[in-house]
Amino acid sequence: MTDLTCLSAAALADGLAAGEYTSVDVTQAHLNRIADVEPAIHAFLHVSAEEALAAARETDAKRAAGQKMAPLAGVPIAIKDLVVTKGLPTTAASKILEGWIPPYDATIIERIKAAGLPILGKTNLDEFAMGSSTEHSAFGPTRNPWDLGRIPGGSGGGSAAAVAAFEAPLAIGTDTGGSIRQPGAVTGTVGVKPTYGSISRYGCIAMASSLDQAGPVTRTVLDAALLHELLGGHDPRDSTSLNEPLPPLVAAAKQGASGDLTGVRVGVVKEMHGEGYQPGVEARFNEAVAQMQAAGAEVIEVSCPHFPYAFDAYYLIMPAEVSSNLAKFDGMRFGLRVEPREGPITAERVMSATRGAGFGPEVKRRIILGTYALGAGHFDEYYGAAQRVRTLIQRDFAEAYAQVDVLVSPTAPTTAFRFGEKVDDLMAMYLNDVATIPANLAGVPGISVPAGLSDDAMPVGFQILAPAKADDRLYRVGAALETLLERQWGAPLLTQAPAL
Amino acid sequence: MSTISCDEVARVAALARIDLTDEEVAKFAGELDVIVESVARVSKVATLDVPATSHPLPLTNVFRDDVPEPSLPIDDVLAAAPESQDGKFVVAQILGEE
Numbered sequence: 001m002t003d004l005t006c007l008s009a010a011a012l013a014d015g016l017a018a019g020e021y022t023s024v025d026v027t028q029a030h031l032n033r034i035a036d037v038e039p040a041i042h043a044f045l046h047v048s049a050e051e052a053l054a055a056a057r058e059t060d061a062k063r064a065a066g067q068k069m070a071p072l073a074g075v076p077i078a079i080k081d082l083v084v085t086k087g088l089p090t091t092a093a094s095k096i097l098e099g100w101i102p103p104y105d106a107t108i109i110e111r112i113k114a115a116g117l118p119i120l121g122k123t124n125l126d127e128f129a130m131g132s133s134t135e136h137s138a139f140g141p142t143r144n145p146w147d148l149g150r151i152p153g154g155s156g157g158g159s160a161a162a163v164a165a166f167e168a169p170l171a172i173g174t175d176t177g178g179s180i181r182q183p184g185a186v187t188g189t190v191g192v193k194p195t196y197g198s199i200s201r202y203g204c205i206a207m208a209s210s211l212d213q214a215g216p217v218t219r220t221v222l223d224a225a226l227l228h229e230l231l232g233g234h235d236p237r238d239s240t241s242l243n244e245p246l247p248p249l250v251a252a253a254k255q256g257a258s259g260d261l262t263g264v265r266v267g268v269v270k271e272m273h274g275e276g277y278q279p280g281v282e283a284r285f286n287e288a289v290a291q292m293q294a295a296g297a298e299v300i301e302v303s304c305p306h307f308p309y310a311f312d313a314y315y316l317i318m319p320a321e322v323s324s325n326l327a328k329f330d331g332m333r334f335g336l337r338v339e340p341r342e343g344p345i346t347a348e349r350v351m352s353a354t355r356g357a358g359f360g361p362e363v364k365r366r367i368i369l370g371t372y373a374l375g376a377g378h379f380d381e382y383y384g385a386a387q388r389v390r391t392l393i394q395r396d397f398a399e400a401y402a403q404v405d406v407l408v409s410p411t412a413p414t415t416a417f418r419f420g421e422k423v424d425d426l427m428a429m430y431l432n433d434v435a436t437i438p439a440n441l442a443g444v445p446g447i448s449v450p451a452g453l454s455d456d457a458m459p460v461g462f463q464i465l466a467p468a469k470a471d472d473r474l475y476r477v478g479a480a481l482e483t484l485l486e487r488q489w490g491a492p493l494l495t496q497a498p499a500l
Numbered sequence: 501m502s503t504i505s506c507d508e509v510a511r512v513a514a515l516a517r518i519d520l521t522d523e524e525v526a527k528f529a530g531e532l533d534v535i536v537e538s539v540a541r542v543s544k545v546a547t548l549d550v551p552a553t554s555h556p557l558p559l560t561n562v563f564r565d566d567v568p569e570p571s572l573p574i575d576d577v578l579a580a581a582p583e584s585q586d587g588k589f590v591v592a593q594i595l596g597e598e
Contacts, residue, residue: 100580239559306545311539312540316539316542332589337582347593348594350592352518352519353519364513364520369535369536372512382542384552385546387553388546388551389545392550426531427535442556443555443556
């Protein structure tokens with residue numbers, strides 16, 4: 001590992017601006033690191049070395065010519081393979097899209113390219129972002145850099161592991177029920193799910209459209225704010241995109257970095273810790289809350305009585321939307337096409353054969369569950385009821401935010417589990433998202449920041465939630481907690497990770 | 501609460517246009533039962549007087565001016581197709597035999 005791969009994105013941006021090194025130097029250092037550790041980690045499904053170096057050379061030339069550069073210009077980035085990239089394979093970790101080369105870029109990819117960030121490659125995920133461990137990737141799991149026998153979280157385990165293993169300083173994730181925050185928690189990195197609509201989803205392959213949100217995956221809170229400001233803002237091609245400016249996120253992160261939380265009201269959600277949470281997770285969470293209190297925060301216990309039902313509503317709403325969104329993978333216009341082995345070759349039978357062969361078990365399970373829940377005779381009992389629960393969750397949030405500025409909880413109930421440990425126990429697997437799901441149902445933003453190590457020497461995540469469109473509070477409070485904890489540890493948490 | 505039979509899974513899979521093997525049908529029937537049982541309590545907590553929410557934030561439909569914008573080149577789009585001919589997608593027979 002060279003020094004350049006150890007630096008934060010903000011530090012790299014400063015060094016590039018000062019002419020201490022070039023984007024080609026930084027990009028090559030990360031490509032070397034990828035070559036060294038990928039056999040162990042498998043964070044990437046595709047590494048785009050040539051394209052990344054070409055983009056780096058272009059950025060260096062613009063800088064040398066004295067052009068005005070974007071804040072993160074020249075800092076390389078990894079992209080979750082759920083985001084469409086022109087000319088680079090995009091698979092969603094599914095056999096049904098294997099070999100697909102998209103003819104267009106997602107809006108966030110256009111913004112990344114326009115700002116001069118070289119794209120290192122596409123990162124692994126659970127197939128179509130359905131899972132909490134990357135064990136549902138059609139191309140094999142990603143391993144956690146802290147312990148190669150354990151999962152890196154999911155669905156965005158590839159992005160989180162790439163950042164944790166210093167293969168990339170920045171990455172993109174998407175979060176439908178926790179797929180940015182839970183991998184962040186279990187790899188000791190930072191993950192942000194912005195307010196619904198805060199970052200364009202045009203070109204992000206949809207899973208559940210009323211829940212999906214793209215966001216930053218980084219090692220520091222400031223880096224996440226820098227990336228969020230680059231990606232965010234209105235996009236006319238996404239009809240759910242918020243048509244208003246972002247609050248000042250980088251400024252909030254810089255303000256928080258002092259560690260002072262005087263006057264900030266922090267709500268500890270009674271229903272989101274305690275029973276069902278691993279003792280080491282609970283201990284780090286309580287210690288972090290105590291640190292915040294010592295730094296001036298007013299800590300209040302709040303109750304969100306309907307949060308225990310969020311999980312149930314989510315596992316009806318999400319599959320219902322999945323069953324609709326994934327109808328487009330039909331073997332007609334792009335991706336895999338499989339003809340039935342016997343009988344007449346009709347379009348409908350080609351669809352069924354293609355989807356039977358191309359989708360993995362978790363995707364099939366969720367499509368069938370969603371189709372069932374939306375079916376005649378079940379609609380009111382399941383989907384209709386779940387949408388009413390969603391209203392109750394939103395009311396809980398509204399009442400809580402009338403008393404406090406932010407809500408806090410552990411990000412995930414446990415640290416990273418071992419491969420295979422939960423793959424046959426569906427409900428245990430799904431419960432990884434129990435603390436992250438309420439934010440998606442209500443559209444509010446959330447961040448996971450490292451909170452230390454549990455008794456098993458694996459990272460614990462601390463979740464901060466803010467009201468919709470108040471993403472700046474995540475960065476203010478997240479940066480303060482990061483400062484307080486790093487003072488205690490003497491260095492960032494990732495310096496304690498074993499060498500690869 | 502109804503139990504989800506293998507016949508029900510096969511029927512729903514046919515609606516969703518997914519070919520399943522007999523083993524998959526049997527496996528999913530058991531698993532879907534567990535999931536549906538565990539989430540069914542939503543119908544108890546949310547009484548009918550609570551309005552339904554479909555989206556997390558208030559949304560209104562958006563329109564843009566009806567001005568032509570550049571489209572993707574046809575050749576680029578068809579390059580990703582399983583089969584194409586004469587600038588069009590080639591698909592299997594759609595209508596039944598007369």
